[in-house]
Amino acid sequence: MPIFDFFKLNSSKILFYNIFKDAVKIMVSKQHLTINGKNKLIKLRNDIRNLVLNKQSGYINKITLP
Numbered sequence: 001m002p003i004f005d006f007f008k009l010n011s012s013k014i015l016f017y018n019i020f021k022d023a024v025k026i027m028v029s030k031q032h033l034t035i036n037g038k039n040k041l042i043k044l045r046n047d048i049r050n051l052v053l054n055k056q057s058g059y060i061n062k063i064t065l066p
Contacts, residue, residue, distance in 0.1 A: 004017055
């Protein structure tokens with residue numbers, strides 16, 4: 001994962017990566033074993049689902065983050 005922190009993604013995939021990175025942090029810190037942690041993971045899953053559902057076919061999102 002650190003390679004994507006060093007070489008920034010320049011597309012909508014950075015949004016998926018940031019959500020994935022948050023989920024990994026929750027899992028590594030073992031917060032997923034608590035109700036609050038599970039709710040955070042469910043929220044992240046819904047965030048990814050919303051990104052997928054709202055993505056337009058054939059449309060390239062160009063996002064450049066600092």
